[in-house]
Every structure is written in structure tokens, then in C-alpha cells.
Amino acid sequence: MFQLSSEGLQAVKKELSRYETKDSAIIPSLFIAQKENNGWVSKDVVDHLSKVMEIPESKINEVFKFYTMFNQKPVGKYHVQVCATISCALVGARELSSHLCHELKVKHNEVTEDGRFTISRVECLGSCGTAPMMQVNDRYYENLTNESAMNILRGLK
Amino acid sequence: MSEVKYLTEFYHLNEFQGLEGYKKNGGYVEAAKALKMKPEEIIDEVKKSGLRGRGGAGFSTGMKWGFLPKNNEPRYLLCNADEGEPGTFKDRLMMERAPHQLIEGMIISAFAINSKKSYIYIRGEYDYPIACVRKAIEEAYAAGYLGKNIFGSGFDHDMDVYVGAGAYICGEETGMISSLEGLKGQPKLKPPFPAVQGYLRKPTIVNNVETLAAVKYIIRDGAQGYKKYGTEKSTGTKLFSVSGNVMKPGNFEVPLGYPLKDLIELAGGMKPGRKLKAVIPGGSSAPVLNAEEAMKATMDYENLASLGTMLGSGAVIVIDDSQCMVDMLGTLTHFYHHESCGQCTPCREGTGWLDKIVHSILEGRGRLQDIDLLIKVADNMKGRTICALSDAAALPVLSFVSKFREEFEFFVREGRSQVKGTNYAQMHH
Numbered sequence A: 001m002f003q004l005s006s007e008g009l010q011a012v013k014k015e016l017s018r019y020e021t022k023d024s025a026i027i028p029s030l031f032i033a034q035k036e037n038n039g040w041v042s043k044d045v046v047d048h049l050s051k052v053m054e055i056p057e058s059k060i061n062e063v064f065k066f067y068t069m070f071n072q073k074p075v076g077k078y079h080v081q082v083c084a085t086i087s088c089a090l091v092g093a094r095e096l097s098s099h100l101c102h103e104l105k106v107k108h109n110e111v112t113e114d115g116r117f118t119i120s121r122v123e124c125l126g127s128c129g130t131a132p133m134m135q136v137n138d139r140y141y142e143n144l145t146n147e148s149a150m151n152i153l154r155g156l157k
Numbered sequence B: 001m002s003e004v005k006y007l008t009e010f011y012h013l014n015e016f017q018g019l020e021g022y023k024k025n026g027g028y029v030e031a032a033k034a035l036k037m038k039p040e041e042i043i044d045e046v047k048k049s050g051l052r053g054r055g056g057a058g059f060s061t062g063m064k065w066g067f068l069p070k071n072n073e074p075r076y077l078l079c080n081a082d083e084g085e086p087g088t089f090k091d092r093l094m095m096e097r098a099p100h101q102l103i104e105g106m107i108i109s110a111f112a113i114n115s116k117k118s119y120i121y122i123r124g125e126y127d128y129p130i131a132c133v134r135k136a137i138e139e140a141y142a143a144g145y146l147g148k149n150i151f152g153s154g155f156d157h158d159m160d161v162y163v164g165a166g167a168y169i170c171g172e173e174t175g176m177i178s179s180l181e182g183l184k185g186q187p188k189l190k191p192p193f194p195a196v197q198g199y200l201r202k203p204t205i206v207n208n209v210e211t212l213a214a215v216k217y218i219i220r221d222g223a224q225g226y227k228k229y230g231t232e233k234s235t236g237t238k239l240f241s242v243s244g245n246v247m248k249p250g251n252f253e254v255p256l257g258y259p260l261k262d263l264i265e266l267a268g269g270m271k272p273g274r275k276l277k278a279v280i281p282g283g284s285s286a287p288v289l290n291a292e293e294a295m296k297a298t299m300d301y302e303n304l305a306s307l308g309t310m311l312g313s314g315a316v317i318v319i320d321d322s323q324c325m326v327d328m329l330g331t332l333t334h335f336y337h338h339e340s341c342g343q344c345t346p347c348r349e350g351t352g353w354l355d356k357i358v359h360s361i362l363e364g365r366g367r368l369q370d371i372d373l374l375i376k377v378a379d380n381m382k383g384r385t386i387c388a389l390s391d392a393a394a395l396p397v398l399s400f401v402s403k404f405r406e407e408f409e410f411f412v413r414e415g416r417s418q419v420k421g422t423n424y425a426q427m428h429h
Ligand SMILES: Cc1cc2nc3c(=O)[nH]c(=O)nc-3n(C[C@H](O)[C@H](O)[C@H](O)COP(=O)(O)O)c2cc1C
Pocket: B052, B053, B054, B055, B056, B057, B058, B059, B061, B080, B081, B082, B083, B084, B085, B168, B169, B170, B171, B172, B173, B174, B206, B207, B208, B209, B211, B212, B387, B388, B389, B392
């Protein structure tokens, strides 16, 4: 069963009193919980948040399913998101994500056997002038080549 | 013609990010000045400056502020930093390099519209810009520029950041309001416009990062001084994000009315041996221009409208002659299908159909009549929905198909790209 750490719980409580309405704390709390649950939101997470926030599960579910930054299924330790929208596509972003999949022997959106990586193609990340780019968990890596991207991934602990 | 660094004058200085460095270079002088003015005077100056919203629609900022009810009801200021329009990366630069510039513009704007609370809604992926803005807000509180009795004027204002969670539609102002309220980010029917009934049903002004930052300079130089740059109806400077097939992509600040061809040159021009094929001049929702049109376009609201397209968010996407337009349209139909919030049938179904049809052509299953079907589906999506996303999805399709029809026909007939010579599977997968 998922449970927030005591710091996580404190953080959620803080969000609950931060905005004009309690519902506004749902998104920030989902971020806090997702981070503590290996990068995804399981049913457990929603149940637990519902209890500590005193907000119906249905409401939390509705919000979390709407936004792409909440993962609905497990992802690798490193979630590698390659932007494949037009500016990036113009300079080889799709070739890049295919290359990463090929090197790591995994299909898009699946987890590598060792649990370390998930490669996805995503929509514009506001990094169109430094394309191709990828976001690995919270961090942007820009001006990539197939080789430099693979080196970055190999260098992750 | 080179850049005009008006808003971006000090962006090369690392110190401009922090409060001390910002103050050393003219920071918070105009906030102090504005809070001694009458709010109506500020609104009037903004109206006279001709400033138009930099987020996409280009609506007069002063006029929008004027729609607020004339009473003492609480009202909110909401800064749109969701920056999701493909090709756009200027708000990110502004928040990273000059978070205090935005905060100062917001303090002045909030005072003008008598708002005691504002939010900066930043897209969740912008981890670093979020950190920059949060730090700057802390510094501003510590210095007494936010909170109670700012500059001894008796004006109180609180500011906070709200972090989005990945949804292009939250860039649409009413979608953003829904999201801030803790709901799905679905747009709401207008009217009522947010200025009358917005966040928590209270009057709310939503403005883009660049719009709010510009307000400081209108106070500094006055409406007349501000209008020194730009054209009669498109005043001031604008940050253009240039991306795609150019040598040096990046953000460039130039006066509105600047020739598109010179802007491409500022971005280093085309790659050796490559020719310009097409330009999307205002973010992915703007209809595409062919090379000939692009060569005569100037970057102002009026000229781009006369060419059947728009300035939008100022994202200039440059496409060279090595690119397949069918393939590029496929990335756009995929985007809009993914981002439709699904409330309106024409948008939900239409974006799905467009994406399906373009991909059936790409995958070699297309029929010639599919090209006209694309036009028909797109036509049916226009002007019938709660928000403008549906139109934004339809317009690129119509322009791609009408201007590059031959490429679509070739793809249908041969099952491969006229430009690349290969089929879709061989192209990148
Ligand atoms: C689908 C859609 C997406 C939008 N995305 C953004 C955005 O990311 N940033 C933005 O400032 N405006 C965006 N807008 C425009 C906003 O609705 C609104 O017009 C703008 O924030 C107003 O600020 P401005 O007058 O300063 O431009 C979008 C509009 C639509 C229809």
C-alpha cells in the first residue's frame, strides 16, 4: 500500500491551505505522490491522497487522467521523453527516439528489462530551438545527436 | 537590419536573473513610479501604446483591461506561462533570464487593474524556469515589492506560481482557469469572458508573459516612446522563436513589421545547399506560407493576416526543401488529436479523422479522394466549438493541402514521399 512519507504528507498539507480552493491542491499533491511512487500514479496513490486530502477519489482520478505528466502505468527509473513535434521532427527527433529504442532494445513506452529506461515520444516541450531534445525525468537535454543522447543515458547512475 | 534589444537588453548578463543585478540595470524603477500614478492613467497609457497580447490572439491589452467591471469586487491577474504552442520557446527565455522583469510588469499591471492576487501558471515541464520564477518571487517578497503596502503606496499584492501538469489546452485562457481551479483543464464557453467572470467566477485578466513584461517599458518610455518601434497598428518589439531548418535557431527580438526573410537571416539562414520551401510564421496553428509568400511577408499582425495566416505566438518554423510536407502535416494532426480536450464533437471527432486520414496516406493506404476528404473534415471543424483549438487544428491542414497538393497526390499514387523517395516506415522508424 502506498503511503506518503512524513515530508510528503507535510508538503501535501501545505498545498491544501495554499490556494483559494482545496481542489487546486490536487495537481501539486499528485506530483508529490508520483515522485514518491517511482514516477507513476497507481490506484493506491489515488486512494491514499483521497484519504489524506479528504477529496473524493473520483475527483482526483478525473484530474490525474487529464494531464500527461502523470503516468498511468509504471515507467523506468529514467523516463526519457523525446519531443517529436514539428520543429523537432524537422531536425531528426523521431530518428533519435527510434535510435534510443534500438540501442536499449525496447519499444516506445515500454520499460527496459533492467527497469532503467522508458523511451517515449511526446509533444512540444518548448525547446524547439535547441532540437532534438529529450527530457529525462525533470531535466532537459538539448542539441542532441544520436550518439550524445546515448552517451548521456549510459552515464546515468 | 539587426535585432532591437528592447525587452532583452540585459538578457546576456547572468546577474540580471537575480534581484541585485536586476536593480542595478533599472529594475523596479517603473514599479515604484507606477504605484504613484492613478490606475486609470496606467490603463490609458497601455491602451495608447497599442500593445497587443503576445500569447497568440493579438488582442489589445488596454482594451481587455477596460472590460473589467467598475466595482470593488476582488479580481485576479493570471499570467499565461503555459507556452505549449509548438515552435514557441520565448516565455521560457524570459523566465530564465529575467524573472524579475515579469514580476515587475505584473506588479504594475495588478496595480492598474486593482488586483490583490496573481498567479503565474507555468507548464510543468519547465522545471528550471519554475525554479527561477519562484526564487525571484521570494526575493521580491523579501525586498517588500510583494506583500503589504508595496513602495509605501498602500497597495497590497500577493503572487504565486501554479505548476501545470502537461496539457496544451491549459494554454487557452479558460482551460487555464479550470486547471487552476483544480479541475480538468477544459475550456469554458465565452461569454462570459474571463475579464467579467473568470477564476472562481471573479473578474480575471489573463495575459501572456511577454505582454506583462512589456508593461514596464510602456511606463518607462510612455506610450509614445513604446510606439517608436513597430508599425502603426502593430506597435513595439516582439520576441520571435525561430526553429526548424535554419543554421542558428533561437529567440530574436525585432520590431513588429520586420521582414520574415531578414528574420531567417538573423537565424543564420538556410543550411548550405538547401532552399527554403515553407514557413509556419506564428506557431503550429498558423497556416503555412510557401517560399514565395514567405519572401514578401513582414512580421506584423496585418501583413500576415493579409497573407491568410497569423502572427500567433511569434514562433517561426522554417522548413527546407529536404522535407516532406505530408510527413510534417502528420506531426501536426497527431499533435492536435492528442491535445483536443474532447468536449466538442467537431473537434474531438475532427482531429481524430484528420490524423487518421493523413496517416493512412503516409502508410500507403491513401486514396485520391482522401485529399478532398481532409478539406471537408477540416472545413467542418471551423467556428463551431467552445475554444479555438478546433480551428487551430483545421487551418494548417487546409493550407498544407492547398499549397502542396501535388506532394499529397504523389504520396497517394506512389505510396512514398515525392521528396524523400522512400515510404513512411523507411523515413524514420
Ligand atoms: C488552444 C490554445 C492554446 C493556447 N496556448 C497559449 C499559450 O501557451 N500561451 C499563451 O500565452 N496563450 C495561449 N493561448 C491564448 C490564450 O487563450 C489567451 O488569449 C492569452 O493568454 C491572452 O494573453 P495575451 O492577450 O497577453 O496574449 C492559447 C489559445 C488557444 C486557443
